[in-house]
Amino acid sequence: DTEVTQTPKHLVMGMTNKKSLKCEQHMGHRAMYWYKQKAKKPPELMFVYSYEKLSINESVPSRFSPECPNSSLLNLHLHALQPEDSALYLCASSQVTLDSPYEQYFGPGTRLTVT
Amino acid sequence: AQKITQTQPGMFVQEKEAVTLDCTYDTSDQSYGLFWYKQPSSGEMIFLIYQGSYDEQNATEGRYSLNFQKARKSANLVISASQLGDSAMYFCAMREPDTGRRALTFGSGTRLQVQP
Numbered sequence: 001d002t003e004v005t006q007t008p009k010h011l012v013m014g015m016t017n018k019k020s021l022k023c024e025q026h027m028g029h030r031a032m033y034w035y036k037q038k039a040k041k042p043p044e045l046m047f048v049y050s051y052e053k054l055s056i057n058e059s060v061p062s063r064f065s066p067e068c069p070n071s072s073l074l075n076l077h078l079h080a081l082q083p084e085d086s087a088l089y090l091c092a093s094s095q096v097t098l099d100s101p102y103e104q105y106f107g108p109g110t111r112l113t114v115t
Numbered sequence: 116a117q118k119i120t121q122t123q124p125g126m127f128v129q130e131k132e133a134v135t136l137d138c139t140y141d142t143s144d145q146s147y148g149l150f151w152y153k154q155p156s157s158g159e160m161i162f163l164i165y166q167g168s169y170d171e172q173n174a175t176e177g178r179y180s181l182n183f184q185k186a187r188k189s190a191n192l193v194i195s196a197s198q199l200g201d202s203a204m205y206f207c208a209m210r211e212p213d214t215g216r217r218a219l220t221f222g223s224g225t226r227l228q229v230q231p
Contacts (some may be wrong), residue, residue: 033218042206042221043160056218088158102210103150104219106160 003027004107006091012113015081021110023074023091032074033104034066035090043090049074050096081114088112117142117209119222126227128197135182136192136225138207144168148210149190150219151181155203163205166190197229 004025013019023032031050035043048056049068057066063085065077074091088111092104118141128134140149151163166174166181174181182191194201207222 042224043219045218048218090158090160092160102148103162103165105162106152109158111158 004091004093004105006089006107006110008110009108010111010113012115013078013081014115015083017081018077018079020078021076021089021091021112023076023107024072025093025105025107026072027093027105028071029093029105030071030096031094031102032068033092033094034074034076035092035106037088037090037109039087047076078112081112083114086112086114117144117147117211117220119207119209119220121207121222121225123225124223126225128194128227128229130199130229130231131196133193133195134197134227136194136205136207136227138190138192138222140188140190140207140209142188142209144211149181149183150208150210151179151190151192152206152208152221153201153203154206154224160206164192194227199229199231202227202229 007022033048034046036046037043045058046060047066052068063080067075088109090109091107094102094104120139147168149166153161153163164174164176164179164181166183173183178195180193204224204226206224208219211218
């Protein structure tokens, strides 16, 4: 099973709202990622969690707050977003063992629109 | 810094024909990994194939094969016997060396359209 699930699939929120994106995997992966993808562009890395600890923050604005409550779950809390934050948000997971190519498995994404 | 270049913004191919999607990379590292992902209009990134920098043989996965030319720093994806369902965006990506970062750097992508 190589499934990563994300909820919701679509989200429309105002600039004063607080919402959360959820990602779940049951492949035993200990690395999880958030990417942001604007239309017609490649995904851009936002955050990396390794063994439930934040290991990379790509200078993401504080209005995006990641959380990894356990090894299967990854959340992205959103607050006071701007219209330019509208994008497809992709979650991914991967192995962390040295003998693994670390291929990342992606979820279907959440299409976020900020009004 | 690593860089991935995909020079073909769009490609057309007839159904049942083979197609090659180009990818060149630039890195000073000796150990690296190269990936190809498919992204249909639905948005999900689907892992297709992986090539390690020390792998002596070109990777193959079903109809997908990776033409790895290390000296030229190219990692082209070959899709044989194209199907209508192959129409999608294709991204080449490189994994940063094992510094614990494990991030992927993506190319700009190639949109493939398979025509009946």
